Amino acid sequence: xxxxxxxxxxxxxxxxxxxxxxxxxxxxxxxxxxxxxxxxxxxxxxxxxxxxxxxxxxxxxxxxxxxxxxxxxxxxxxxxxxxxxxxxxxxxxxxxxxxx
Amino acid sequence: xxxxxxxxxxxxxxxxxxxxxxxxxxxxxxxxxxxxxxxxxxxxxxxxxxxxxxxxxxxxxxxxxxxxxxxxxxxxxxxxxxxxxxxxxxxxxxxxxxxxxxxxxxxxxxxxxxxxxxxxxxxxxxxxxxxxxxxxxxxxxxxxxxxxxxxxxxxxxxxxxxxxxxxxxxxxxxxxxxx
Numbered sequence: 001x002x003x004x005x006x007x008x009x010x011x012x013x014x015x016x017x018x019x020x021x022x023x024x025x026x027x028x029x030x031x032x033x034x035x036x037x038x039x040x041x042x043x044x045x046x047x048x049x050x051x052x053x054x055x056x057x058x059x060x061x062x063x064x065x066x067x068x069x070x071x072x073x074x075x076x077x078x079x080x081x082x083x084x085x086x087x088x089x090x091x092x093x094x095x096x097x098x099x100x
Numbered sequence: 101x102x103x104x105x106x107x108x109x110x111x112x113x114x115x116x117x118x119x120x121x122x123x124x125x126x127x128x129x130x131x132x133x134x135x136x137x138x139x140x141x142x143x144x145x146x147x148x149x150x151x152x153x154x155x156x157x158x159x160x161x162x163x164x165x166x167x168x169x170x171x172x173x174x175x176x177x178x179x180x181x182x183x184x185x186x187x188x189x190x191x192x193x194x195x196x197x198x199x200x201x202x203x204x205x206x207x208x209x210x211x212x213x214x215x216x217x218x219x220x221x222x223x224x225x226x227x228x229x230x231x232x233x234x235x236x237x238x239x240x241x242x243x244x245x246x247x248x249x250x251x252x253x254x255x256x257x258x259x260x261x262x263x264x265x266x267x268x269x270x271x272x273x274x275x276x277x278x279x
Contacts, residue, residue, distance in 0.1 A: 023150075
């Protein structure tokens, strides 16, 4: 007769309720949503790939950028005077600050 | 009050309802354990697998696209994890190890002997036969529930159960004769 249920209760994991409840509790703790840092670290390869793409797209712009040339400081009166003695030109800055 | 439909509970859990998550864990941890036991055949390993698989499933619940098929989705996860565990611990002195790793079992040796006899008898079945017979005869699932969770037809589930019981009875009888 194969219609009769076989007594498998010896295999029942809940026969020791305290042990089973501990397993339930451990599962509930482990089931909590993972914190953001852990979620990110789990996706390390994705983060690394995105970082590589960002670096590659940024690098050419950095390498080809011309270094900005500092305009000559002409606001210093001593320098302006020196320049005037050399070239004889009245600098705009002298006109604006001292020419009034 | 009747229990809510599993799919409703899954939908609530997917929206972040912690009570729904707990309800799912309490409802499916034992069947998950039985499916894991069908594969690994070591109770403590089955506990580890069930815990890990159910916890992971709860964390990745949004990837269960058909809440009505949640039991099948969960049991597939459990089975995969159990197979990985089995591959990792292929060679093991199973029965002695099992008892040693469980705390406080020494004072229930009769039950343990019966459990070991059942585990030994279950060895004659295939993993799927073990799943069907454990879910039906121990967990009390119906054939429609088993069919949904294991991806079988109901008729197939009935047939597997019948064949499994016959083989299991023969194996248990042999064990009794030997002892």
